[in-house]
Amino acid sequence: MKSNVAVATTIQERKRKMSQQIQEKYEESHLYKIRHSAAHVMAQAVLEMFPEAKYTIGPPVENGFYYDFDLPRNLTPEDLEKIEKRMRQIVQGKHEFKKTVLSAEEAKKIFADQPYKIELIEGLEQGGFDEYGNPLKEKPEISIYQHDSFTDLCRGPHVESTKEIKPDAFKLMNVAGAYWRGDENNKMLQRIYGTAWENAQQLKDYLHQLEEAKKRDHRKLGKELEIFIFDDEVGPGLPLWLPNGGIIIEELEKLAKEMEEKAGYQRVRTPVVSKEDLFLHSGHLPYYAESMYPPMELEGVKYYVKPMNCPMHHKIFGSKLRSYRDLPIRLAEYGTCYRYEKSGELFGLMRVRSMQMNDAHMYVTEEQFEQEFLAVIDLYLKYFDLFGIEKYVMRFSKHSKAGLGKKYVDNERLWNKTEEMVRRAMINGDVPFVEVEDEAAFYGPKIDVQIWSVIGREFSLATNQVDFAQPARFDLKYTNKDGQEEMPLCIHRAPLSTHERMVGFLLEHYAGNFPVWLSPEQVRVIPITDGQNEYAEKITAQLRENGIRCHADLSAQRMNAKIRSAQLMKVPYMLVVGDNEMKAGQVSLRARDGSQQNNIPLGDFIARARDRIARRAAEL
């Protein structure tokens, strides 16, 4: 504990580097002011269109801004065009932004017919809450900003005048529903999203970047590369893995098994359904029922499809007497789980209803916890290194006091204790992380690894969770040195996420250009004329003999067309064989990146491919 203070400082510095600094820098930037000001201009245009509109909040966000309105009717795409047009007129008026600090009373007078603003003012007045409803430490000053005919409750900052918002450097993107204060029990407002930049070129670049991102969207690539499909009759969120997807999954499992075997895991297998009793016992039903498929009833007994593997693994741990000498016990399973995610939450492979988790549960003594927890983090980092994943944030998800007994098991002492254990482990391991309230699992705190899909949506990829609740509920125990019974802690972990989310993420991460070891088809042999078909088949057989996934393209197409189709399927190696190659027992290699190496002995190519596959190398 004594050295933690020094380490914590380092961590804090790194943390700030990772996110806070970026955040603070953005908030002070000119771009931030432009976006914030553009939001005000948009609100003015909307209020001119709907004088009876109630306006709420309109902050800058990454790449732009939004503003939420309570309007008499739904906005149409045509409305957006009109609003955008009016905004261009307004900004060209070169109106100054003027700040005025005033009392709550004065502010309430100004916004007398704006109930949302009144609510915001009251929040500020009580020193309690900011515009998102989050608690504030200090009582903030109340200020308004005015430009042209528009006045908004706002703490700023803004640009000097609307002339800094270039009429050709912003664009309204879309309308979406959003709950007031983000609470689904509140009224749904209409949110207009816009993007704004310093100049027209930046806007153009951003829009181009969006187009590019669409090309590597895993839903598009998954279809093009024949990885997976969804079928209406099978159901939403239930992917069907095509042969190519099946291969990727097999490779990921092979990787996981290798790594886990080295790390001392044991593999188990458990059923997909179980009696209701198990989930009552585990505590899932009181806390998690909403996300579970409803039960099926047979001969008077209710059965549930499992949303998680943990209760089954706990049963295995509890199936015999355990000694402290046996711990840690690490039970691993690529378990198939089903969760009834709400229809609007589904998102390609990234958010599905059937999933195969890279799951494991380790049962540890309190003394073993830190080392074991860090060993898991270390495993993550090994995987990320292998995949070249660099953009992620480790998020330490904690409970909230208000959620105790509702979202979280009601034992504040253990929450605080285990959260401190996680924090200490991360600090001692010198792993950078950010802390977030009210994001924990119902049974304990966790470290989530946050990543972003190519269109910018945030997901938890891997997860490393502490569970102090279920071991108690299942009465799990081991015998310690003194012959007394003690309860182990449980660590849930899924460094390779689920197959679904992992493959979805990797598709986007690699833009479909999987490294050789993950590529469904590693080699395509392309005979130039049908005179080399037999040779092509011979080569194919030989490659397969060497454990290389390979097909020969014997279609009646031109070589150029064959190359094109292999290229479109992002096959890493194309072996072009004509008469010359056939006579010499050679191949001409064209790699996916367009590079060429002509007339190389087949054995040389096999050695190269085998090397890349064995090392799971990134390079071709």
Place this chain on the structure above:
RNA sequence: GCCGACGUAGCUCAAUCGGCAGAGCACCCGCCUUGUAAGCGGGCGGUUACGAGUUCGAUUCUCGUCGUCGGCUCCA
């Protein structure tokens, strides 16, 4: 689940004002024997997501259901 948009051949997309549903690719059949991203010709392919309604007539207009997408909420 909520707000909004969308749903045409296996895929990508057309179809003017409500007037016989079309193209490219893919697939099948031929011809061509070819050197690093599409050779040529022909053929097959549709209850316009599904179900109602309005109309002489609906891919087109209205309503409902299902699904997808953009967000919100929620999450591996």
